[in-house]
Amino acid sequence: MAIPVQTFFLHPGATGTLQARIQQMVAEGVLSGRLRRGEKMPSTRALARHLGVSRLTVALAYTELLASDYLTSRQRSGHFISENAPAPAGFPPAARQERVDWARAIGQRFAGGAVPERPQDWASYRYPFIYGQTDPQLFDHASWRLCAVQALGARDFRAMTQDYYDRDDPELVEFITRQTLPRRGISARPEEVLITLGAQNALWLAAQVLLTPERTAALEDPGYPALRAILAQTRCRIAPVAVDAQGLPPEAIPDGTGVIFTAPSHQCPTSATLPMARREALLARARALDAIVVEDDYEFEMAYLTPALPALKSLDPDGRVVHVGSFSKSLFPGLRLGYLVGSEPFIREARALRAAVFRHPPGHVQRTAAHFLRLGHHDSLVRRIGRALTERRAVMEAEIARAGLTIAGVGAHGGSSFWMMAPPGIDTGALAETLRADSVLIEPGAPFFLRPDPPRGHYRLGYTSIPTDRIGPGITRIAEALARARGRG
Amino acid sequence: MAIPVQTFFLHPGATGTLQARIQQMVAEGVLSGRLRRGEKMPSTRALARHLGVSRLTVALAYTELLASDYLTSRQRSGHFISENAPAPAGFPPAARQERVDWARAIGQRFAGGAVPERPQDWASYRYPFIYGQTDPQLFDHASWRLCAVQALGARDFRAMTQDYYDRDDPELVEFITRQTLPRRGISARPEEVLITLGAQNALWLAAQVLLTPERTAALEDPGYPALRAILAQTRCRIAPVAVDAQGLPPEAIPDGTGVIFTAPSHQCPTSATLPMARREALLARARALDAIVVEDDYEFEMAYLTPALPALKSLDPDGRVVHVGSFSKSLFPGLRLGYLVGSEPFIREARALRAAVFRHPPGHVQRTAAHFLRLGHHDSLVRRIGRALTERRAVMEAEIARAGLTIAGVGAHGGSSFWMMAPPGIDTGALAETLRADSVLIEPGAPFFLRPDPPRGHYRLGYTSIPTDRIGPGITRIAEALARARGRG
The missing domain is CATH 3.90.1150.10 (Aspartate Aminotransferase, domain 1)
Known part of the structure; x- marks a missing residue:
């Protein structure tokens, strides 16, 4: 591989002759592992022009580097990093000496939470x-690819490349409101939907908007471990509620609860499905508490034995249910695409928070998913x-x-x-x-x-x-x- | 368009005969705008099977809907939403009655910040x-498309679809450490790099990790408006520092500052470039304050008249500079791809925070960018x-x-x-x-x-x-x- 000339840089503050500094630059590149054995160096002419020095200076530096076996030259094809060049040190170059006390400099700590048990391999x-x-055997790879290519096409290019600021792809939002949500019995307007980077991100946004250190969140126990890391950041109080074979028992949600987190379709990890009577009772309990329910509609599309029950959100005339959906499970997890459905004042705050944190999920991903859904491939x-x-x-x-x-x-x-x-x-x-x-x-x-x-x-x-x-x-x-x-x- | 049968849903809690409930379901769909004039209804057989009711019940409901002109039938091709069906109400169906006091239910407010002045059109x-x-005339659309298709290919499929949890695409990180950062004079190991959803997201993560309500952030005035929305969430104290024609004057950074935000390559909005002497002076001032510098390396690649000066991060042996880079400007804003470079303890916290907020930027976007960079298209x-x-x-x-x-x-x-x-x-x-x-x-x-x-x-x-x-x-x-x-x- 040829090393691009732009990756060479003379530090203006350094001391020594230009020739020595060029030699040092190459040696440091080798020792730091950035330049690797066998890679082709720029020509003396190109490097001289790039660095703004005379070609002779570069040629002399190369000669010294040949002598010290950092470089080799091959007839008519130029200079290469030598196969005998020193191996990278495996530690940062000596010039770097950490002088920051990070234990003090870090204002808020986030590391050390739940680590997934699954090995990467x-x-x-x-x-x-x-x-x-x-x-991978089940995924419709060919159709996804076609949709991605279509979303990369000239017609969609503007939609994909523009910075939406706080908006979403209108085609994806329309599909969700007209096709996806009705399958859960939910009717929602586009202003009541926000696209998120997967369900994780939707739960995070909801928690940030709804919770404060003075409020109490009721959580299913056992439950989704990542939710605890999310709630830790709000510093809210946590009320664990033990689930049974039918999921979350509504009567066990303690007084003073402000926000109830539940996964009624498919409780994590017990797999329990909240029966219809409990859904009604849960909403009645939330009404009595004047609490908000965050419904993680986890794996509703995996209802292949009997049809899924209607979502809590569909049974909620009050607007007190915030609904979380995801395409990460039914498409693939690396996609990172989900959505929040809720009353407009809530969605407005979640949208503003999302804009500050990362603006919007990448346009191309949204448009590809919109095509995949619209063409029926998801179904x-x-x-x-x-x-x-x-x-x-x-x-x-x-x-x-x-x-x-x-x-x-x-x-x-x-x-x-x-x-x-x-x-x-x-x-x-x-x-x-x-x-x-x-x-x-x-x-x-x-x-x-x-x-x-x-x-x-x-x-x-x-x-x-x-x-x-x-x-x-x-x-x-x-x-x-x-x-x-x-x-x- | 044919309306998928799965979008029809009988609410189990509703009253009335099955036939009346089916009629009501269709009427509500029309009035809410979900079902549109000219769209094809499922056959009576398909809908009956889906709802688990007799076909006769559905047929009787359709007859009533024909009589009330919600539906029309066309010889041999089935039932359609009538062209004379009532127009959608333009407001939510009467059944929805917001009963949540959102002024109270919202725990933290994020809306109302700076809105971009640019019209969407x-x-x-x-x-x-x-x-x-x-x-769009300058972007190399064809190459980007090829890279995206390659990233969608069988070889990359696993990389793209897997949930990385808190990791990034190793190919993209390697390219950044070996090719991109050396152009800024920066040498960094993969553990010192975190991929973010654009520069906005990088600045947000850095602010969350470094700031608390007790700490002071020095900001350029005038400066990047979105940074204020980001800092508002940390509730830190803000010290505005007036910039001049050479950018941020280091001596004007007040005592007690904990974190300094600066855009030395191209100050926003004055376009000033911080001269070399000020770069050294800024680092000396940060050292004296024991402060962290967050360097937004905004538009460094737009140095087409004279070569860019080395990044602050490249002049920093202490590890006190956190470097923010972005591909959104040089590729396209909708891509949402950037990176943070900093000392390992800092990157570890930023990575954990990112994992809680949204896990990682979509794998396919990372791999596409890696191919585009590696093949020299970005250069x-x-x-x-x-x-x-x-x-x-x-x-x-x-x-x-x-x-x-x-x-x-x-x-x-x-x-x-x-x-x-x-x-x-x-x-x-x-x-x-x-x-x-x-x-x-x-x-x-x-x-x-x-x-x-x-x-x-x-x-x-x-x-x-x-x-x-x-x-x-x-x-x-x-x-x-x-x-x-x-x-x-």
Whole structure:
């Protein structure tokens, strides 16, 4: 590779002759790892012109660098970083000496929160019972590509490249209001919709607008771990509410709650679906508390066994439900595309906050999704995923029963995971470690709990990313590991 | 268009016969504007199966809807929303009755900040002297498209679709550390770089990590208006520092300042470039204050007249400079891609905050930019933009001189705008309104100032988006409007 001449820079403040400074510049580049062995240096003429020095100065510097074996020259093809050049130091060059006390300079700390349990290289495991990743076999890659190319076309170019400031792609918003939300029973105007960078971002925006250190947020326990990191930033008070097999019990939401966070379609991680009667009761409780409900409509489109129940938002004439939707699960997580639906005064604040934080989700991503949705590809993708998961889920159920494992929670309409319970005395954190060595990935349950001394016996088995024919052998390995752990216990 | 059957929904809580509820559902859809005249209804068979009711019930409902002219039927092709169906009400259906006191429910307010002066339909004006939008004629659309398609290819698919959690695309980070930052004289390791959703997002993250209500931020006055909205959220104290023709005077930064925000390459809006001596003095002042400097390396790539000076970050052995870069200006604003460079403890906190707020910028956008940069398209684009702007800037200078207008500030290395001064007594806010009616867009200067009673005589003329042959006539119109305003004044 040729090293672009623009990457060379003489620091005006440096001392020494021009020639020495050029030599030092190259040597530092090699030692810092920026210039690599075998890469082609600019010609003496080009470098001289770029640096504004005489060509002779550069030629003399190159000669010295040849002598010290930083460079080699090849007949008629110029100078290259030598294969014998010193290896990069592996630490920052000596000139850098950190003089800032970052423990003091950092005003607010955010690091140290929940870290995902899933290894980055999950795809290299044979039995990945993990949650929420795309199965590349199911995704309609060709159609997505066509939509992306269309969104890159001349007609859409202006829409894609303009800075919307605080606006969204009108085509995507229109599709969501006219096609997506009606499937959840929700009728909303464009002013009541805000596009977000996935559900995570939607929950973050809602929390920032609605909460203060004086307000109390009711959270499902166990629940979505990332929500805690989000709420930590608002410094609000947190009221954990234990969920049961039917999800969040409305009567258990304490007095004084200002905002209720719930995932009624598919509770995370127990998979419970909030029944219709509880939906009505939850809204009545919110009305009595004069509280706002933030509905994370998590995995509603994974209702492939029975139709999804209407969203809480659809049952809410008061405007007290803020609805969070996402395309990250049904398209792919790296897409980072979701939406908030709520009353106009709320959306106005969330939009202003979004404008300050990052303005808007990239225009091209919004327009690509709009085309994909409009052409019906999303619908067929959801149907295809539903068919595949119906099959996998049946295999999961059969294999779990065969192996004698215990299901603790399961979605009424489908979903993509089982919430499991290990026999008494088994710590699923240790179990997950053991299984990992056997190329099996499971998710320990403890990180989902809010309580200080969480139960250690739960685990979650996702089936979006494991091929059907590996489910049986994978479940067998889990059962064997459990038997060994009990034998030792 | 055929209306998908999935968008129909019977609210379980509703009263009335099934047939009446189906009629009401369709009528409400029409009145809310969701179902539009001429759209095709699902067949009675499909709707009956979807709703789980008998086909006869649906057929009877359709008959009633035909009678009330909500629907029409066409021989052999089914039912359609009638062309005589009632028009949408233009207000939410009566069932929605907002019962939330949002003045109370909103915990934190974000709306009401600086609104951009630029009209959304700027492209329809003949003389748009606006700032920061892409000229579609200059952008290398074909190459960007190829890179996007490559990033959508099978090889990159996993990289694009995976949820990185808090990581970035390693290919983009590598390019930035090895190719982009060296052009600014900066050497950084991948752990010292964080990809952001544009410069706005980078500044927001830095402000959140570094500032608290007890700390003081020094800001350039006049300065980048969006920075004030960002800092408002940290509730920090703000020390405005008046800039002069050479940018921020380091000696004027008050004692007690904890964080200094500056745009040394191209001050916004005065276009001033911080000279080398001031760069050294600024770092010395920061060292004396033990302050952090946030360097917005705004428009460094627009140095087409003389090479850019090295970034502050490159002159900083202490690690006290946080560097903000962006591809939004040199590629296109809707891309929303930038980066933060800083010491590892700082980047770690910014990364954790980013993970809570939105996880990471979309993978596909990162990978597309990585390809575009790696293949050298960005370099040639910057060169092409530089050539075009050199020409336009010369025409601007000649026309401004010819028309007798006064330049108040100009970038030493190039840039894309002039900071102008109207004759005494003229309010450029009113001037901009007058010119707008004449199809000329200029930016009034007052919104850039921090002081409570800002001077009203400045305005900014951008030349990225106006064709060269329209510059002369546009400047003439500005001069005429100024002459008329003085005649009245």
